[in-house]
Amino acid sequence: xQVCTNCDFQNRPGVVFCENCGTGLxxxxxxSGTKMLSESKEEPTAAPPTTPPTDEPTxxxxxxxxxxxLLEVSDGGGSLEVAYSKIIVLGRRDPSxxxxxxxxxxxxxxxxxxxxxxxxxxxxxIDENVLELWDLGSSNGxxxxxxxxxxxxxxxxxxxxxxxxxxxxxRLRFKVSETTDIx
Numbered sequence: 001x002q003v004c005t006n007c008d009f010q011n012r013p014g015v016v017f018c019e020n021c022g023t024g025l026x027x028x029x030x031x032s033g034t035k036m037l038s039e040s041k042e043e044p045t046a047a048p049p050t051t052p053p054t055d056e057p058t059x060x061x062x063x064x065x066x067x068x069x070l071l072e073v074s075d076g077g078g079s080l081e082v083a084y085s086k087i088i089v090l091g092r093r094d095p096s097x098x099x100x101x102x103x104x105x106x107x108x109x110x111x112x113x114x115x116x117x118x119x120x121x122x123x124x125x126i127d128e129n130v131l132e133l134w135d136l137g138s139s140n141g142x143x144x145x146x147x148x149x150x151x152x153x154x155x156x157x158x159x160x161x162x163x164x165x166x167x168x169x170x171r172l173r174f175k176v177s178e179t180t181d182i183x
Contacts, residue, residue, distance in 0.1 A: 004020065006095045007020050020112065022092075022111040023096075063130065063131040063157070063158075063174050065126060066084045067084060068082060068175045069088075070174075071170045071171070071172060072171040072173065073108050078108075082103055085102065085124075086123070089103070090121065090122065092115045093106045093117075108168060113165070113167045115138075115165045115168055119136060119165045120138065130156055131157045132155060132156055132157060134154055135151045139166075140166035142163065143163070146164070159172065159173060
C-alpha cells in the first residue's frame with residue numbers, strides 16, 4: 001500500500017496519484033488535474049461522515065443576504081454550513097499549492113467524484129437579493145436539478161435545489177437563523 005503524504009489515504013500499489021485527493025505519490029511528482037470521469041455507472045465510494053447539524057434549520061424559499069447556506073451531501077454524506085459571502089467558490093484543495101476554495105469538497109472524495117479545484121461559484125446579486133450558480137469551466141461539468149449548465153453563465157438558485165459537481169450531489173438549503181425575520 002502507498003500512503004498519501006497529503007491525506008494519509010492508503011492507495012493501491014503502483015498508482016502514481018492519490019486516489020483520494022490527487023497528490024502525486026512519486027518524489028517530485030506534481031498533482032494531476034481533475035480526474036476525468038468515464039461514462040461507466042460505477043458506484044461512488046461513500047464520503048467520510050461529518051457531524052450533522054444539531055438543530056433542524058427552518059427553510060424558506062427566498063434567499064436573504066447574510067443567511068448561512070447548508071449544503072447537504074448526497075447519500076447521507078453529511079452537510080456543510082457555509083457562512084455568507086457575496087461570492088463562494090466550490091471545489092477541492094490543490095495539493096501542490098495548498099490553496100483551498102471557500103467550500104472544500106476534498107473530504108467528500110472530491111477528486112474521485114470529478115470535482116475541479118475551482119469548479120463552480122455561488123454569487124449573490126445584492127440588488128435583486130438572488131443567489132446564482134456559475135460553472136467555472138469545470139472538467140466534468142455542473143448540473144442544477146439534473147440540467148447540465150453552460151459554463152460561465154448564471155443560473156438562479158432556490159431553496160432545495162440539487163447541485164451536482166461532477167458526480168458529487170449537494171442539496172442547497174437556505175438556513176434561517178433565529179434572528180432572521182421570516183415573512
